[in-house]
Structure formats: C-alpha cells, structure tokens
Amino acid sequence: MSPKGLRRDLSLLGWQVLYEQRAFWRNRARAFFAFLFPILFLLIFSSIFHGTTIALGRGRTITYVTYFVPGILAYGVIATTFLNMAISTAVLRDDGVLKRMAGTPLPGWAYVGARIISTLIVTAALTVVTLGVGHFVYNANVRGSTLPGLIATLALGAGAFTALGVGLVRYISNAEAAPAVVNAAILPLTFISGIWFHFHLSSTLSDIAKVFPVRALADGLQHAFNPFTTGSGFEGSDLLTLAIWLVVGCVLMVRFLRNPERA
C-alpha cells in the first residue's frame, strides 16, 4: 500500500474510533453495565467491609480495601473488554452491521482496530476512575515501585480479554443469549479467582482457577497493590498465563472474523 493510502486508512480508523466512542457513551444502559457497574461494586463492597483486614499468612495482614481495589479493577477490565466486546459484537453481527461494514471500502482491519482501540479507551478510563476512587476515598494507593508490574498486567489482561471477547462470539448463537453466555463464562471464575473475597480454596478449585486468565489478572494486580511486594510488581506466572490467553484469544478472534456470519 502506498504511504498516502495508509495515511488515509489510518485517518479512517481515527474517525471510526470517534464514532465508536460516541455510540458507546450514548447507549446509557450499555455504558452503565460496562462502566458504572464495577465502580458501584467497589463502593458497596468497600463500605460493607470497611475496617476488616485480611491475613496473608506469616503474620502479614492488609486491609480489605487494599485487597479489593485491584480485584474489582480486574473485574472492571473484564467487563469493559470481554463482556462488552462479546455482547456488542454479537448484536452487530445479528443486526447485520458487520455485513454492511464488509460491503463498504473501509478495510476490515481498520474497523476491527477501531473497535478494539475504542474498547481499550473505555478500559483505560475505568482504570483511572477505579484507582482514583481507591486512592482518594479508601486510601488504597498505587505504589510507584510496583507501577510497571501493574501496567504490564493491565495491558496483557485487557488485550487477552478483548480478543477472547471477540473470539467467543463465534460460539454465541444469538445476541439475546450473549449476556447469559458471557456471564456464565466469567462469574463462576471470578468467585474461585479471589476477586470478591479472599478464600482458602480447595486445591482442586485453586488449580482450576490457575488455568484461566481471570485469576491471573486479579492476582497480578493484587500483587502490585500488596504493600509487602518487593521489586517492580511483576508476577511472572500471572503474566505468562495472560500472554498464553492473549495468543488463544487472537487465534479465536481471527477465526471468528474470517467468517463472522456463521455462529
């Protein structure tokens, strides 16, 4: 492609991001579900368990809020990427919008790229709000030293869950079933992945949770928040799990996009 053609396509992508953003925030129900829901959970749970502490073993304890802020951040990332992407893409497919877009000269990569960038913008905004509420309301602070680990975990997690969300649409027979399918895939995992509460799980459940990316994302973020963490906050095993799921997600996403009409 000529540089001029590429520049034009990138400008089309930019415009598309703008329109995707406009459509996202204008749909109040969807914006609430993806964006305000996690923050609402943060406020409720933090108020209920205010002042409780969690024993991490070896005599170390942290406040519940320090544990819960990164947990709910993980849930928020999953909601804005995985849940939102899967549901909205299923709707676009069922409404025939994907087909219509395929009939226009807008290159497929520019459209998909714009949808992904738009989703990541929402995720970034949610991250800032969640961390801001944690910091200013509950004194659960991000530490400068572990910030690199926090960012790496967020980036890999958001990427993996976005790709998985798009890839999952292939297995969603119709848009009405989409919320049920995605929640069935995610909610049980959030409980065994220690997002809401710090459980001492049976080794079986814990082993199951370790295979999936929900725990890896939550654990990676909790690790960065943990005041006892030394170093830059990188949790190698979590990052590896997320990276593997990112690859799986990309494979599923490409498979779906090759033939989006077939459920």
Place this chain on the structure above:
Amino acid sequence: MSAIEVNDLRKSYGQFEAVRGISFSVELGEVFCVLGPNGAGKTTTTEILEGYRTRDSGQVSVLGFDPAGGPRGLRERVGIVLQSCGVQADLSVAELIDMYGRYYHERRSAEELIKIVELDAKRETRARQLSGGQRRRLDLALALVGDPDLIFLDEPTTGFDPHARRQAWSTIRSLCELGKTIFLTTHFMDEAQTLADRVAVMRAGTIVAEGRPDELGGRELRPSEIRFTLPDGHVAAELPSMPGAEVTREGDRVLVATHAVVPTTALITGWAVEQTIELANFSVTRPTLEDIYLELTGEASQ
C-alpha cells in the same frame, strides 16, 4: 462494457444446488430485475455478485472486477441495500451518513442525500428510533453515499405500505435518470413491471425466462380472455361464430380466448344487444405478468 457478466454460475450448499449454471448480462444504465419465489436462488446470486459469497464455478465480472473476496476497488463503486441489514443504532441519521461517507473516495453531499430519501425531519434522530420505512430509506441513503455506479437492491420494498412503495419506486426511477445501473431482486410482479428494463425469472436455481416485462414468457403472443355470464335459458352454443376464438365454459361463466380482442368483443356484445340479453360480469383481460410468472415458477398449481 457490460456492468455485470455472468456465465454458467454455480453454487451449492452441501447437497443442495442453490444456483445451477445461470448466465446473463446487465448493461450499463439498465434496471435489471431478478424475480422469483423464496428459495429460487436470488439472494445467493446477488450475494455472489456483491462479493459476500464465493462461487463454486463459472465466470463473473462486476464493473470489470471479479467480485470474489470483495475487492476494495469494487466496493468503492457499488452501493448495496441488503434485506434487513442494521446500522449502528445509537448514531443519528446525519452521523451515519457522515460516517459511511468517509469510507469512499467519491462522496455525495449529505444534504442532498437526506433530501433524496426525505429524512430532513429525522436528521438528528437516532437510527434506533426510526420507523421501519424510515430505516429502509436510510439504508438507501447509505447505499448511495459513495455515489456508486452500480446499486444492488435486494427486495427493497418488502414490508412497505403502498404509499411508501410508490415513494421508493419514484426514488429508484430517479436513480436510473442519473444513469446508475440497478440490479434489483423482488418477488413482487408489479415492482418488476414498473421498474425493470429487463426481467429474469428464477426458479430452483435456474433462469426460466428472461426479457422485457411486456414480452416475458411470450406474453405479447398469448391470447386475451373475455369472460361473461349468460342469463338462464341461454347456452354458449347460441353465440355467433367468432373466427380464431376458442370458447370454453369456466364454472357458470363463458371464457373466450382470442388474439382479435376488439372484433370478438364487438361480435359478442352485438349479439347480446340484438337478443336483448344482459351479459353479467363482462370482462376483458390481457395475461398479466403475474399469470406468466406463476406459470413459469410452477406456483399456480400449488
């Protein structure tokens, strides 16, 4: 150059042969209509021409492009109105026209488009809140936004009320006046008759007839039909001799099939006046496109 050339096109889904070796061509500036019942292969054919589906075999050329895989150069020059194809429902009419317009090198003015499809009053309305008819008009605006040379209209007036259909027809005719080539599918006979320069009738994956709407299936060669009811006490045998006409009974009515409509009508009515008898339910009909269509697609017997 023809706008569309199709030669021995075939497409199967598993064991089912949806399109069984059809050939036709569409000239530039022509309105070409594919007429046929559901399941005849119209949509499969159209989607192959649009680049949405790949063919099994045969040659296809659309504006000089092979449509398989939907090359971008082709997408720049065609406008597509699909059956029940949605838009980004949270954007307004004006926003959607702007957004889709950006994808094309050649672009029609949004103002002009909104006027053509008569959505002036709805420009700030979100697509979600439009009525069915308004949404179809928006579809048309979005198909025209790139100033296409060729427009595909897949059953463009299905679900329209009679008034909206007339409106859509006049819009489509104004597109022809702009020199656009139009490829239309429909299962309405009157739509084909009103809009098309040429009609191809499809049945079970093949083209069973092709021609101008008034010539289709040898329509101009078929006899017209005169029907009436004789009063009690009179029988068809009393009618005067009518050269070239064929007289049959159809229930309690008499059916006279003839190519010489005017002289035959004069003979029958002259005889009735002479006998001072009333011919109830007197009618003269040409075979309609619908009769031909039903005969060709074998639906009359169903």
